Amino acid sequence: xxGLKCFWVQVIDEIGNPIESGLSVSISTPAIYADDxxxxxxxxxxxxxxxxxxxxxxxxxxxxxxxxxASGGISIKRTLSATTADHRMVLPAQMSEVExxxxxxxxxxxxxxxxxxxxxxxxxxxxxTGACALLDTGEDNAGLMQITCDATDDDGDLLKxxxxxxxxxxDKNFFFDARxxxxxxxxxxxxxxxxxxxxxxxxxxxxxxxxxxPATYDGLLFFKVDGGTVWQFEASNASTQSAxxxxxxxxxxxxxxxSFKYDYNDxxxxxxxxxxxxxxDTPVTLTIAGLDPMTMIAGVLAGSGAVETLIVDYxxxxxxx
Numbered sequence: 001x002x003g004l005k006c007f008w009v010q011v012i013d014e015i016g017n018p019i020e021s022g023l024s025v026s027i028s029t030p031a032i033y034a035d036d037x038x039x040x041x042x043x044x045x046x047x048x049x050x051x052x053x054x055x056x057x058x059x060x061x062x063x064x065x066x067x068x069x070a071s072g073g074i075s076i077k078r079t080l081s082a083t084t085a086d087h088r089m090v091l092p093a094q095m096s097e098v099e100x101x102x103x104x105x106x107x108x109x110x111x112x113x114x115x116x117x118x119x120x121x122x123x124x125x126x127x128x129t130g131a132c133a134l135l136d137t138g139e140d141n142a143g144l145m146q147i148t149c150d151a152t153d154d155d156g157d158l159l160k161x162x163x164x165x166x167x168x169x170x171d172k173n174f175f176f177d178a179r180x181x182x183x184x185x186x187x188x189x190x191x192x193x194x195x196x197x198x199x200x201x202x203x204x205x206x207x208x209x210x211x212x213x214p215a216t217y218d219g220l221l222f223f224k225v226d227g228g229t230v231w232q233f234e235a236s237n238a239s240t241q242s243a244x245x246x247x248x249x250x251x252x253x254x255x256x257x258x259s260f261k262y263d264y265n266d267x268x269x270x271x272x273x274x275x276x277x278x279x280x281d282t283p284v285t286l287t288i289a290g291l292d293p294m295t296m297i298a299g300v301l302a303g304s305g306a307v308e309t310l311i312v313d314y315x316x317x318x319x320x321x
Contacts, residue, residue: 018052158299226303
């Protein structure tokens with residue numbers, strides 16, 4: 001048929017690979033043809049397209065070409081002429097609705113202690129005159145939680161998350177972070193613990209006489225012992241523990257940041273890296289199988305007849321979903 005001109009495009013992805021299936025190529029011209037003899041061609045062009053190349057004939061000198069996936073999504077438009085040198089059209093990768101939403105958000109448990117009523121989000125586990133109470137100092141506009149124990153040797157008190165029962169997983173990483181200030185009641189006699197644990201009783205979340213965390217528990221704990229002057233970190237599965245015994249010197253009355261990163265590694269033995277004031281230290285290991293769900297805790301246990309005081313600025317746990 002006289003006056004018909006040949007047009008063609010090749011549809012490719014971002015890295016240059018031809019897209020051969022699922023395409024819809026629409027031509028703006030009222031009539032398109034499969035050959036120069038005038039055999040009518042269906043518009044839009046769909047189906048399997050070899051090497052991503054679409055060819056047609058038309059009478060006008062130019063055409064607007066719209067390319068998309070037949071199922072919908074992103075489309076692109078280009079104006080071509082019979083003399084166009086570059087015939088390629090790049091169609092970006094199509095995202096599903098789920099992909100378009102992006103990655104699922106992480107689970108984020110964060111407490112800044114602007115409000116507190118025991119047994120709601122947090123529960124005080126105390127004996128005698130021990131207490132967990134908000135401390136109204138206005139410091140940095142932060143809410144502060146103060147935990148104190150009795151002036152009685154081996155008396156302990158703690159704050160625990162009421163409903164958070166955190167299950168350590170073989171396929172999900174997480175990060176724990178806390179900022180605390182502990183003031184020694186008597187030189188270096190306090191026992192302090194911050195982290196995750198399955199032992200939640202006031203006087204047994206730490207052992208007496210500087211023996212450290214319980215002999216048997218599941219947990220990941222920062223701790224300081226009676227007679228000790230350094231922060232330590234321990235990962236425990238029942239009676240099997242892996243510890244870093246010296247993260248750095250504990251400074252009485254100073255703010256200190258305690259953090260750890262849990263890496264599930266091979267899904268059998270996790271690697272946990274402790275951080276003291278933002279500096280990474282030697283990792284410990286933890287067998288994942290058999291662990292019970294853990295509760296977030298912060299507590300002090302007296303090592304003498306002096307009141308011990310622990311102030312918590314915030315506690316945070318962020319996990320893969």
